Amino acid sequence: MYKRCITEQSALRQRQLTAGLLEMMSKEHYDDITVSSFCEQMNIPRKSFYRYFSSKEGALYALLDNAVLDFQGEIFTDDAKATQETLERFFAYWKNQRKLLTALEQNGLFGTLFQRAVSKTISDDLISHKLEAFFHNYPSEYIIMFLSTGLLSMVMQWHQNGYQDSVSRMAAMATHLLSTPMIKFHT
Numbered sequence: 275m276y277k278r279c280i281t282e283q284s285a286l287r288q289r290q291l292t293a294g295l296l297e298m299m300s301k302e303h304y305d306d307i308t309v310s311s312f313c314e315q316m317n318i319p320r321k322s323f324y325r326y327f328s329s330k331e332g333a334l335y336a337l338l339d340n341a342v343l344d345f346q347g348e349i350f351t352d353d354a355k356a357t358q359e360t361l362e363r364f365f366a367y368w369k370n371q372r373k374l375l376t377a378l379e380q381n382g383l384f385g386t387l388f389q390r391a392v393s394k395t396i397s398d399d400l401i402s403h404k405l406e407a408f409f410h411n412y413p414s415e416y417i418i419m420f421l422s423t424g425l426l427s428m429v430m431q432w433h434q435n436g437y438q439d440s441v442s443r444m445a446a447m448a449t450h451l452l453s454t455p456m457i458k459f460h461t
Contacts (some may be wrong), residue, residue: 276288276328276335276450276455277325277326277328277336279326283425284326286298287326288326288359290399291316291323291326292333292339292340293415294315295312295334295337297332298302298311299377299378299380299381300376300377303381304381304383305381307358309323309329309330309445312333334383337374337390338387341371341374342390342391342395345363346441350404356411356412356451357444357449358449361425361445361448362441362442362445365432365444365448368432369432369441372433372437375433379430386425389422392419392422395418395422396415396418424451424460428447432444
């Protein structure tokens with residue numbers, strides 16, 4: 275895992291180190307990166323690495339969790355226009371994370387992003403209180419898993435397709451999917 279930073283200075287240093295990991299992942303396979311090679315590349319002693327992370331996986335988790343936390347939009351509203359505007363910010367944010375998405379794709383780590391997004395959203399209780407008004411009879415962790423993986427699946431496919439659709443079109447599709455029942459029952 276990774277350490278929660280108390281000071282702004284330590285949080286900034288941890289972010290610099292995770293940015294270094296991303297840079298390394300852009301050039302070499304994640305499985306080939308070791309703590310020693312990371313420390314050598316970042317020109318830091320191993321004890322500095324372990325001040326922030328308990329392992330290489332901890333550094334990866336910090337990188338991914340920060341990416342998830344950096345976008346804290348309000349997706350769930352009863353207003354389709356407001357939802358679409360938020361989803362436009364969501365897709366624009368992830369388009370700006372192209373370097374991260376490319377590194378994850380090259381290293382076969384999309385699934386790790388999905389797992390971290392769901393667990394971080396649930397563990398930090400980022401949106402469950404916002405879900406109650408919309409899904410009061412269902413466990414919020416299932417809804418979070420469904421929505422997080424669904425939206426991130428759209429991001430991943432969009433990334434793999436070279437961002438052929440505009441941010442607005444992606445947001446419109448996601449808004450439609452979130453607000454329109456997939457099955458209509460006719461009596």
